[in-house]
Amino acid sequence: MSNVRQIASKAGVSIATVSRSLNNHPNVDPATRQRVFEAAASVGYSKANSLRTGASTVIALAYAGDVVRADYGGFESAMLAGILRGVNERRFDVCVLSLHRDLAPGESYARLLDRKKIAGTILRVFEDSRHVAEQLAGTGLPSVVVADRYAPTSGVNYICCESRIDSRRAVQHLIDLGHRRIALGVHSVRDTDHVDRRNGYEDALRENAIPLDHSLVSEIVASPEGGAGLITRLMSSSEPPTAVYFTDPMATIGALRRCLELGIRVPQDLSIVGFDDSDTRRHTFPSFTAVVQDAEMLGFEAARWLTRRLANPGDGALQTLQVARQTRLEINQTTGRPPKEMCRVLPDGTRVLVSGPQLVPGFVQDQGK
Amino acid sequence: MSNVRQIASKAGVSIATVSRSLNNHPNVDPATRQRVFEAAASVGYSKANSLRTGASTVIALAYAGDVVRADYGGFESAMLAGILRGVNERRFDVCVLSLHRDLAPGESYARLLDRKKIAGTILRVFEDSRHVAEQLAGTGLPSVVVADRYAPTSGVNYICCESRIDSRRAVQHLIDLGHRRIALGVHSVRDTDHVDRRNGYEDALRENAIPLDHSLVSEIVASPEGGAGLITRLMSSSEPPTAVYFTDPMATIGALRRCLELGIRVPQDLSIVGFDDSDTRRHTFPSFTAVVQDAEMLGFEAARWLTRRLANPGDGALQTLQVARQTRLEINQTTGRPPKEMCRVLPDGTRVLVSGPQLVPGFVQDQGK
DNA sequence: CTGATACATTGAAACTGTTCCATCTGTTCC
DNA sequence: GGAACAGATGGAACAGTTTCAATGTATCAG
Numbered sequence A, B: 001m002s003n004v005r006q007i008a009s010k011a012g013v014s015i016a017t018v019s020r021s022l023n024n025h026p027n028v029d030p031a032t033r034q035r036v037f038e039a040a041a042s043v044g045y046s047k048a049n050s051l052r053t054g055a056s057t058v059i060a061l062a063y064a065g066d067v068v069r070a071d072y073g074g075f076e077s078a079m080l081a082g083i084l085r086g087v088n089e090r091r092f093d094v095c096v097l098s099l100h101r102d103l104a105p106g107e108s109y110a111r112l113l114d115r116k117k118i119a120g121t122i123l124r125v126f127e128d129s130r131h132v133a134e135q136l137a138g139t140g141l142p143s144v145v146v147a148d149r150y151a152p153t154s155g156v157n158y159i160c161c162e163s164r165i166d167s168r169r170a171v172q173h174l175i176d177l178g179h180r181r182i183a184l185g186v187h188s189v190r191d192t193d194h195v196d197r198r199n200g201y202e203d204a205l206r207e208n209a210i211p212l213d214h215s216l217v218s219e220i221v222a223s224p225e226g227g228a229g230l231i232t233r234l235m236s237s238s239e240p241p242t243a244v245y246f247t248d249p250m251a252t253i254g255a256l257r258r259c260l261e262l263g264i265r266v267p268q269d270l271s272i273v274g275f276d277d278s279d280t281r282r283h284t285f286p287s288f289t290a291v292v293q294d295a296e297m298l299g300f301e302a303a304r305w306l307t308r309r310l311a312n313p314g315d316g317a318l319q320t321l322q323v324a325r326q327t328r329l330e331i332n333q334t335t336g337r338p339p340k341e342m343c344r345v346l347p348d349g350t351r352v353l354v355s356g357p358q359l360v361p362g363f364v365q366d367q368g369k
Numbered sequence C: 001c002t003g004a005t006a007c008a009t010t011g012a013a014a015c016t017g018t019t020c021c022a023t024c025t026g027t028t029c030c
Numbered sequence D: 001g002g003a004a005c006a007g008a009t010g011g012a013a014c015a016g017t018t019t020c021a022a023t024g025t026a027t028c029a030g
Helices: A004-011 A015-022 A030-042 A075-086 A109-115 A127-137 A164-177 A192-207 A224-236 A249-262 A295-311 A361-367 B004-011 B015-022 B030-042 B075-086 B109-115 B127-137 B164-177 B192-207 B224-236 B249-262 B295-311 B361-367
Strands: A058-063 A093-098 A120-124 A143-146 A158-162 A182-187 A217-220 A243-246 A271-276 A289-292 A322-326 A328-330 A343-345 A351-353 B058-063 B093-098 B120-124 B143-146 B158-162 B182-187 B217-220 B243-246 B271-276 B289-292 B322-326 B328-330 B343-345 B351-353
Touching: A004 A015, A004 A030, A015 A030, A015 A109, A058 A295, A075 A093, A075 A295, A075 B075, A075 B093, A093 B075, A109 A127, A120 A127, A120 A295, A127 A143, A143 A295, A158 A192, A158 A295, A164 A182, A164 A192, A164 A243, A164 A271, A164 A289, A164 A328, A182 A192, A182 A224, A182 A249, A217 A224, A224 A243, A224 A249, A224 A343, A243 A249, A249 A271, A295 A322, B004 B015, B004 B030, B015 B030, B015 B109, B058 B295, B075 B093, B075 B295, B109 B127, B120 B127, B120 B295, B127 B143, B143 B295, B158 B192, B158 B295, B164 B182, B164 B192, B164 B243, B164 B271, B164 B289, B164 B328, B182 B192, B182 B224, B182 B249, B217 B224, B224 B243, B224 B249, B224 B343, B243 B249, B249 B271, B295 B322
Parallel strands: A058 A093, A058 A120, A120 A143, A143 A158, A158 A322, A182 A217, A182 A243, A243 A271, A271 A289, B058 B093, B058 B120, B120 B143, B143 B158, B158 B322, B182 B217, B182 B243, B243 B271, B271 B289
Antiparallel strands: A093 B093, A289 A328, A343 A351, B289 B328, B343 B351
16 A cells, blocks of 8 residues: 655655645645645555555545535435435444535645545535546545436446436326426526436427427526515416426425415416425425435435445445436326416416417317316 | 553553554453553543644534434424534534444443544434433533533533523413413423423413313424324314414424315414424415524534634633523414314314314403404 | 364554654845 | 745654564363
């Protein structure tokens, strides 16, 4: 195994300087630090795996950007619960990190994690930080991305939940019920998951020769306020939809609440398909039809794989993990036939019957038989 | 500062044996390990504070028992979010631990945390594990309990939220509206928080000379199912209450949902006061009147105090933290006057008018004027 | 009972990484 | 021009962990 003395001789400095460089102490010449970094990389140095100082048994739940608040009904808290369960088998501990908070100038993510004696990482990446996973994949530090996916050749390990197919099925379910004006409320962050759901929505429309109406597609904040605001806006518009697909649980909760507030009956006046990461769909009234992914399971499997891999470095079967689970579509009480008579509902709750031309006749009544 | 050599000479063993003992390696004679533990305690040894190996900058969120799942709408996830925000000032990291999982036979909690190089802990204790905080308080390891309280003389640091006064005010609010048959759905775990809320309920009844009716007090699981089940049971009983106070958010959510399901109008048929740790009360319909504590703030303040204390060991002002914040009572849309005519609502939703003798005449109609 | 074997226990020594302290160097300020 | 200072560095001391060999003890076949 490599050690600081090897790095020192390779970089032509003392071991004290190596230690200072690797730990980002002040008063090290940037050029020297750079040389040390390169030497450390060339000998494959890792503090976490160092034999004499005790192998680390801590894995990180690392956020490529800021730590995302483990929010109510949210993906993060369910996933963390799964991770905490998943590390028990091998008795690893979990440390929650924000990668950018402590990153020193010129330091790589792998070195930051090594400095913190992290043996492996479960990584959460976002639209603008996908590259972090690719950087980490090239290093000796085992890591796995949760809820995003990469090319098989990228070398990035991941476990995600494919939601495009069930998003298509969800919209198809609405179409089968007779809906034609189907709106989409999609999270404004364009990560893989939400792009999948948008694609699934578009797939279903295309397959049924329903033209995509851009006025029915809205990027919203994944929060109750986002969902509620979209309901208000859509239902007061001159030509409201008869169904909406929300791609995240919090927006769905807010939408259902606003419907109750405005007296919009679900599903009699408006059908709603939501998205669920855990059990949220069963806690609303009515229980909402949802594309469901199991965030707890994703966290559990990521943590179990990572800790098994760390415990058995030689096991070839554990070298890579590139898995896409499937979501499932659960039909509950918020989807039904479109209304016979279309109503606008103004923000104050007054209902305005939408007359002739704005309705799409044939469809609504015929398909709903 | 003390080191393994001091311990070795004190215990009459080699430093290798000290190291093995402190790290719970197998093949150490239990009697020897015991001697080493005692010697380590007598010289006040701490690995996390050891100068030459670098002071640890990791604090633990330690659960005295199992890690509690950071659940939907729950206290844990909001608190964790606060902790993660609170450590940023001093750039500490957070490790989530279950104290009992890795505790070796004969090992103290302080030594376990030291073995994991934890500089300080934020502790979650429960009814049967309050003693863990007292054990830790006697050691050199800084710790703070969140959401429970101890005697000032115990030496245990804590930050909690006092909910008895606002629980009393919440029930008083119901009484002021004219309610007399007020039920209580309290979490079956008898931690300080829930005992407070139960006491507040009893305080209000006593002050208003309303006899405590044990059939109206139920210990339930703090879950939507618990809340829903209680609504079904209470409302189908021969003499239903006109108001219920639920002492946790998830039970409140479930109760509101069941009311919508059974056609129980809130607050026209039944008033509900709930409890909220974050923003849940605003995500239901109707928004529920609640005793509100800010779990995120508790986590934030605990983490900020702990990390400041670790960064400034000499600062006398940071030596102890024994703080009780106040909850607040937020009146929303689920509390109103009691109904003029009392109805039982059977589990299938049928309504049965409750006639004469079972009503408490004078009260319901007179007070509601 | 005896000898062989296995295993638990232990200490000395080797080893890894961190920090203290002295030194050297270049810069700034009178 | 020299004193004062700060940045950068290496040697040495140090803290803690693990390897390896030695020792003692239990077990078991004959």
